[in-house]
Amino acid sequence: MEKRWLAILGSPRIGKNTDTLINHYIEGLNNRGRKVDKVVLSQIEQNICSGCEYCIKNKKCYYNDEMSEIIERVKTVEGIILGSPSYNYNVTSYMKIFLDRLFSLFTFDKGSWSSQLDSKDIKSIIIGVCAGPDELSMGFTMEAMKRVMKDHGVEIIIEERYFGTKRNPVEINKDIRNTITRKLNNSFNYTFIN
Numbered sequence: 440m441e442k443r444w445l446a447i448l449g450s451p452r453i454g455k456n457t458d459t460l461i462n463h464y465i466e467g468l469n470n471r472g473r474k475v476d477k478v479v480l481s482q483i484e485q486n487i488c489s490g491c492e493y494c495i496k497n498k499k500c501y502y503n504d505e506m507s508e509i510i511e512r513v514k515t516v517e518g519i520i521l522g523s524p525s526y527n528y529n530v531t532s533y534m535k536i537f538l539d540r541l542f543s544l545f546t547f548d549k550g551s552w553s554s555q556l557d558s559k560d561i562k563s564i565i566i567g568v569c570a571g572p573d574e575l576s577m578g579f580t581m582e583a584m585k586r587v588m589k590d591h592g593v594e595i596i597i598e599e600r601y602f603g604t605k606r607n608p609v610e611i612n613k614d615i616r617n618t619i620t621r622k623l624n625n626s627f628n629y630t631f632i633n
Contacts, residue, residue: 444468444475445509445516449523449534450568451481457568459609460601461522463616464564467623473517478509480533487536494543498555506540513544514555519593521584522566524604528578538587545591557592566599568609573602597622 446465450457458479465475483505493501500507513519523534530538544555565588567581581600588595599622601609609615 442473442517443515444473444518444520445512446475446477446520447509447522447534447537448477448479448481449521449531449537451479451531451533452524453479456601456604456609457522457524457566460566460568460599460615460619461520463609463619464520464566464599464623466616467619468518471623475520476512480531480537483509485533485536485540488539488542494545495547498543498546500540500543502540506537507543509537510540510543513541513561514559516561518562518564518596519588520564520566521588522568523580523584525567525569525571525577525580528576528580530580530583534584538583541587541591554591559592561591561593562596563588563593564597564599565595566601568601568604570604571602574600577602 446461448458448461452458461477465477468475485506486502486504491501500510521534523530545552546555565581565584567577567584569577569580571577577600581598585595585598
């Protein structure tokens with residue numbers, strides 16, 4: 440069976456810091472026999488969650504757009520990469536729409552809820568990028584993505600926080616590929632088995 444991952448880019452800036460980090464992770468996963476499909480959220484058709492609760496009754500989103508197709512694909516992958524720069528201390532609006540639309544994967548029954556992803560053993564890599572120098576300047580960016588993954592039962596195996604992009608852009612960081620390789624090899628006790 441083919442091991443497939445899905446990379447979700449929340450930045451509209453192609454070729455810049457978040458996109459470059461995601462590409463490095465894609466390269467690392469490819470080197471481990473994983474196929475990775477990449478989605479650039481700013482380039483797809485997407486409707487915002489309107490809170491209509493259609494998904495509660497029908498187990499899928501009311502909208503039939505490209506975002507719905509991507510959410511269906513999430514159910515079939517071994518892993519997912521989420522990457523967003525910090526915009527005003529949070530994820531971009533593109534990533535926020537994606538995270539909101541994942542609500543359609545929850546199932547509600549007799550006052551409790553579960554996720555359609557709970558039993559799928561999906562792994563995730565969460566990438567947050569910030570021009571500022573520290574966690575305070577990143578704000579809620581990482582937490583917004585992590586919380587949704589955890590609520591869906593998706594295991595977070597790597598949390599990549601990259602600060603100071605104005606003084607040290609990813610493209611000139613000579614050590615970042617080695618750091619990513621090390622994290623993929625050793626982090627979070629996750630073994631890549633072909």
